[in-house]
Amino acid sequence: MSFALEYRKKMQAKARKAQRSAKTGAQSDEGFAVPPAGKNADTRGNRRRVLAALSLAALILSVFNSGALVTYTGGLAGSPLGLRVAIASEDWHALMEKSRMTGVVESIRGAVATVRHSSWQDLAVLVAPSGGAPDEGDPGSPGAVPGPAPVLPAGDGERGRDLPGPIEVERGTQPLLKAEISR
Amino acid sequence: MLFPTLDFALFFLVVFALCWELRHRPETRKVFLLAASYFFYGYWDWRFTMLLAASSLINYTAGRLVGLTRDERQRKLLVGLAVAFNLAILGFFKYYGFFLDSLADLLLRLGLERDLPFMEIILPVGISFFTFQGISYVVDVYRREIKPVTAPLDIFLYISFFPQLVAGPIVRAADFLPQLREKPRLDAAMVSLGVVLILTGLFKKMVIANYLATEVVDTVFFDPSGYGAPDLIFAVYAYAVQIYCDFSGYSDIAIGVAALLGYRFKWNFNQPYRAASLREFWRRWHISLSQWLRDYLYKPLGGSRGGSLTTYRNLMLTMLLGGIWHGAAWTFIIWGAIHGCVLVLERMLQAVRGARSAVDIALAAPAARGSLSAAAVPELRKSGPVKRALAVLITFHIVCLAWIFFRAESLEYALIYLSGFGNWAEPAQFLQPFLVVMVAASLAAHFLPGDLVQRAARQLEGRSAVVLGAVLGFGILLIESVAPEGVAPFIYFQF
Numbered sequence: 001m002s003f004a005l006e007y008r009k010k011m012q013a014k015a016r017k018a019q020r021s022a023k024t025g026a027q028s029d030e031g032f033a034v035p036p037a038g039k040n041a042d043t044r045g046n047r048r049r050v051l052a053a054l055s056l057a058a059l060i061l062s063v064f065n066s067g068a069l070v071t072y073t074g075g076l077a078g079s080p081l082g083l084r085v086a087i088a089s090e091d092w093h094a095l096m097e098k099s100r101m102t103g104v105v106e107s108i109r110g111a112v113a114t115v116r117h118s119s120w121q122d123l124a125v126l127v128a129p130s131g132g133a134p135d136e137g138d139p140g141s142p143g144a145v146p147g148p149a150p151v152l153p154a155g156d157g158e159r160g161r162d163l164p165g166p167i168e169v170e171r172g173t174q175p176l177l178k179a180e181i182s183r
Numbered sequence: 184m185l186f187p188t189l190d191f192a193l194f195f196l197v198v199f200a201l202c203w204e205l206r207h208r209p210e211t212r213k214v215f216l217l218a219a220s221y222f223f224y225g226y227w228d229w230r231f232t233m234l235l236a237a238s239s240l241i242n243y244t245a246g247r248l249v250g251l252t253r254d255e256r257q258r259k260l261l262v263g264l265a266v267a268f269n270l271a272i273l274g275f276f277k278y279y280g281f282f283l284d285s286l287a288d289l290l291l292r293l294g295l296e297r298d299l300p301f302m303e304i305i306l307p308v309g310i311s312f313f314t315f316q317g318i319s320y321v322v323d324v325y326r327r328e329i330k331p332v333t334a335p336l337d338i339f340l341y342i343s344f345f346p347q348l349v350a351g352p353i354v355r356a357a358d359f360l361p362q363l364r365e366k367p368r369l370d371a372a373m374v375s376l377g378v379v380l381i382l383t384g385l386f387k388k389m390v391i392a393n394y395l396a397t398e399v400v401d402t403v404f405f406d407p408s409g410y411g412a413p414d415l416i417f418a419v420y421a422y423a424v425q426i427y428c429d430f431s432g433y434s435d436i437a438i439g440v441a442a443l444l445g446y447r448f449k450w451n452f453n454q455p456y457r458a459a460s461l462r463e464f465w466r467r468w469h470i471s472l473s474q475w476l477r478d479y480l481y482k483p484l485g486g487s488r489g490g491s492l493t494t495y496r497n498l499m500l501t502m503l504l505g506g507i508w509h510g511a512a513w514t515f516i517i518w519g520a521i522h523g524c525v526l527v528l529e530r531m532l533q534a535v536r537g538a539r540s541a542v543d544i545a546l547a548a549p550a551a552r553g554s555l556s557a558a559a560v561p562e563l564r565k566s567g568p569v570k571r572a573l574a575v576l577i578t579f580h581i582v583c584l585a586w587i588f589f590r591a592e593s594l595e596y597a598l599i600y601l602s603g604f605g606n607w608a609e610p611a612q613f614l615q616p617f618l619v620v621m622v623a624a625s626l627a628a629h630f631l632p633g634d635l636v637q638r639a640a641r642q643l644e645g646r647s648a649v650v651l652g653a654v655l656g657f658g659i660l661l662i663e664s665v666a667p668e669g670v671a672p673f674i675y676f677q678f
Contacts, residue, residue, distance in 0.1 A: 034447045041369060052649075053651035054652070054655070065663055
């Protein structure tokens with residue numbers, strides 16, 4: 001019985017609290033990732049700032065990562081306007097390549113590929129270089145051309161399923177997300 | 184439309200520019216954001232926008248009727264009907280095939296084969312999330328925690344708001360609806376936090392999650408019988424990092440995008456792998472879901488108000504249903520069951536420790552009796568660093584064990600995976616420096632100060648547009664350069 005009375009009191013207190021906060025518009029800030037905007041927030045100024053920043057970011061990406069534009073616009077080549085856009089982005093990419101702007105991304109990707117294919121022996125050489133030069137034929141040694149990716153075991157043919165490769169989808173598009181309920 | 188794509192970048196640029204242009208006309212702004220959200224959702228499949236609209240309409244109507252009705256029995260009936268409608272929609276799209284498969288299996292075992300009406304059902308993206316949001320709105324109105332909304336626009340926007348629509352966080356009406364009534368504002372803190380969250384989210388998803396998925400996890404989980412224990416163990420750790428980075432990365436981007444539009448969401452992750460118990464884990468992992476389950480399932484079942492057995496039952500039911508929410512498969516149910524069992528075990532241990540403490544107090548020296556001084560009662564002392572480290576390690580491995588079932592294609596695969604832990608004869612193929620360091624560093628990052636993102640954002644606050652643009656532009660450039668080719672879908676899109 002006392003439990004029922006306690007529960008009733010609790011529900012009434014909650015209802016009163018909800019009414020109070022609805023009147024004042026007050027909101028607890030607990031758990032929010034972002035603090036509430038101050039009453040004197042310069043919304044107009046910040047909006048301009050963000051738009052300018054987004055534009056600058058777009059410019060940086062189109063200069064240094066112009067290859068991504070070509071990949072994206074390639075998918076638009078179906079229509080006359082899309083074709084013009086695709087050609088324009090290819091010309092832009094050629095210009096950026098000529099100006100060596102795309103070299104930054106290529107260098108980073110090369111460095112990452114080297115690190116990805118490094119072995120523990122390569123790390124040991126880096127840490128203790130007097131331990132001996134690595135075999136040039138070692139596919140993991142720095143400077144060597146990375147070898148082919150590890151051979152993956154064949155799937156069980158009886159199961160009739162194909163080995164899924166890395167998900168390679170054209171940048172700028174989304175993969176098909178329709179999924180069967182197959183489990 | 185995936186976040187880390189040029190399509191979304193162009194979409195967001197337009198939405199940002201126009202929605203702030205409309206800030207002096209709040210209703211028009213809301214209509215515009217609603218249209219943008221439906222465009223975002225319809226980009227996958229325009230047919231499901233009708234489902235989204237139907238769900239929003241059901242919840243809006245139910246909220247209004249519950250608000251207008253004074254009779255408690257009728258209110259209860261209305262909210263019950265609304266919840267049933269929501270769950271029926273979710274159940275049909277998500278569990279129809281699973282139900283028929285299981286029924287067909289059962290009939291086959293009983294020698295009663297029948298032709299069942301199998302259908303290929305496409306799972307609408309985000310259905311679990313927006314369904315749960317709708318239910319939370321109606322129940323909160325019923326509990327009188329919020330007033331029912333009279334303008335349908337607000338509810339439609341609340342349920343379909345694009346940053347959180349397809350993979351959460353599950354936003355409460357009490358947190359979001361008041362923001363729709365306020366004048367939208369954008370200050371420097373929101374801008375800088377938004378930018379930092381978007382960058383960290385992109386890094387987590389595009390670099391860490393994608394590398395681990397393509398280089399380790401997908402390969403090993405596809406055919407676990409082909410690998411030895413070292414690779415199987417490493418792949419589980421890699422999956423633990425992958426799913427965290429994938430999901431929390433999406434949440435970070437969603438929160439950051441919402442912040443740039445002037446709306447505040449709550450944190451959805453808080454360094455979950457530093458938890459020293461599963462109870463603590465659920466206060467740090469997918470916080471919006473665990474709070475939803477607590478408030479709309481665990482507490483209505485009775486929570487911990489009944490006796491111990493009732494509490495244990497409620498915990499198990501909540502976690503089992505939490506598992507089912509993720510998907511229509513026995514592996515998800517087992518995942519939920521593992522979490523439920525361990526939570527129950529923790530409660531039992533807590534009860535035993537509590538009883539022991541009470542005995543200690545009773546037997547303590549007279550001077551210490553009546554006080555809860557830690558010096559007088561050893562059990563009340565905070566656990567030392569070694570004990571906590573051990574607890575963190577154990578909790579992490581329990582979570583990883585459950586992840587095996589969560590990730591495995593089927594129960595059979597999960598069992599094959601587990602049986603592989605005895606095979607130490609196979610050499611390790613995936614323990615390469617790049618991957619090992621990635622996993623180790625990602626786990627170690629859980630023990631860094633929790634406010635690093637806020638600290639980084641404070642450095643950007645008030646900086647010029649050039650600095651902000653450079654950080655954003657070069658940040659995305661670096662992420663693009665380091666990330667593997669292609670765009671993988673977010674894991675939680677399948678829920």
